Amino acid sequence: MLLVLSVALLRIRDLFTVAMLTGIYSLVIACFFMLQDAVDVAFTEAAVGAGITTVLFLTTLSMVGREEAPISRINLPALACVAACGALLLYASQDMPAWGDPQAPVHQHVAPRYITESAAEVGPPNIVTSVLASYRSYDTMGEVGVVFTAAIGVLLLLGNGARRREDNEDDAEDQP
Amino acid sequence: MIQKPSSMRENPILRGVTSITLGPILLFAWYVQWHGDYGPGGGFQAGVIFAAAIIAYALIYGLDRAQHFIPPKAAEIGVMSGWLLYIGTGVLNMLLGANFLDYDVLASDPLHGQHYGILAVELGVGITVAAVMIVLFYAFAGRRHR
Numbered sequence: 001m002l003l004v005l006s007v008a009l010l011r012i013r014d015l016f017t018v019a020m021l022t023g024i025y026s027l028v029i030a031c032f033f034m035l036q037d038a039v040d041v042a043f044t045e046a047a048v049g050a051g052i053t054t055v056l057f058l059t060t061l062s063m064v065g066r067e068e069a070p071i072s073r074i075n076l077p078a079l080a081c082v083a084a085c086g087a088l089l090l091y092a093s094q095d096m097p098a099w100g101d102p103q104a105p106v107h108q109h110v111a112p113r114y115i116t117e118s119a120a121e122v123g124p125p126n127i128v129t130s131v132l133a134s135y136r137s138y139d140t141m142g143e144v145g146v147v148f149t150a151a152i153g154v155l156l157l158l159g160n161g162a163r164r165r166e167d168n169e170d171d172a173e174d175q176p
Numbered sequence: 177m178i179q180k181p182s183s184m185r186e187n188p189i190l191r192g193v194t195s196i197t198l199g200p201i202l203l204f205a206w207y208v209q210w211h212g213d214y215g216p217g218g219g220f221q222a223g224v225i226f227a228a229a230i231i232a233y234a235l236i237y238g239l240d241r242a243q244h245f246i247p248p249k250a251a252e253i254g255v256m257s258g259w260l261l262y263i264g265t266g267v268l269n270m271l272l273g274a275n276f277l278d279y280d281v282l283a284s285d286p287l288h289g290q291h292y293g294i295l296a297v298e299l300g301v302g303i304t305v306a307a308v309m310i311v312l313f314y315a316f317a318g319r320r321h322r
Contacts (some may be wrong), residue, residue: 126214129296
């Protein structure tokens with residue numbers, strides 16, 4: 001399913017369809033997370049990936065037009081680079097522990113303590129919240145900082161919608 | 177280019193569905209925000225759900241009415257104040273004699289302290305994420321008016 005969507009995304013030249021397909025892709029990924037019992041992640045993926053990102057894509061498309069520029073020829077160095085990276089990733093994936101293996105290193109380090117002790121140390125029944133907001137609150141603070149920086153960057157590049165219109169009115173008054 | 181959104185806005189089905197679902201979506205965001213420590217969810221999820229409701233409102237009823245409801249200035253202040261609330265909770269812990277972001281000292285009982293601390297930082301996360309999403313949408317959609 002994901003493979004079919006990815007190939008379709010690569011082949012289609014109509015950007016409106018591509019934006020819609022990325023939304024569907026996110027929704028499928030959200031269902032996949034849901035099947036793995038990662039409800040918190042599925043939530044975020046459905047709202048951000050399938051919802052808000054698609055709207056931002058469509059808003060951008062309404063400004064730049066919906067046709068992708070045709071690709072004239074295949075860029076051989078780029079193709080070689082991508083193929084090499086893909087081969088490396090496939091090679092590295094051979095060393096990964098089997099999916100759901102309880103002996104995997106990631107399940108041996110701090111996870112047992114989170115599962116057995118978090119109710120006594122932090123309290124909330126949702127361990128994800130305990131890890132996110134208490135054990136790893138430095139990480140979360142950094143993540144909020146990243147989101148904050150993204151907003152500052154967009155504001156600097158695009159400007160805030162309302163202020164821009166005021167500026168234009170001021171310009172119009174200055175011009176005549 | 178401008179014809180399409182305006183015809184979408186006049187579509188009675190879209191207008192009706194939006195006006196019916198908007199309230200439940202906002203309520204659900206509120207629920208996800210405060211119930212994140214008992215069920216799935218938390219600040220990030222609540223923030224994007226809230227922002228999605230505002231964006232849906234702006235898409236159907238127009239950017240101006242959405243900006244009347246949440247002014248761009250308020251969204252920008254939200255971007256900052258959420259993160260400041262997060263860091264401020266950490267600093268408050270330091271003032272009370274514990275480590276940065278160690279919530280045990282916020283109440284007489286460490287477990288209650290942890291609970292208050294988590295609620296505070298999750299609220300900070302929620303405010304920042306919702307405000308950032310709204311600011312991004314305003315910035316993108318505002319350019320179309322030029």
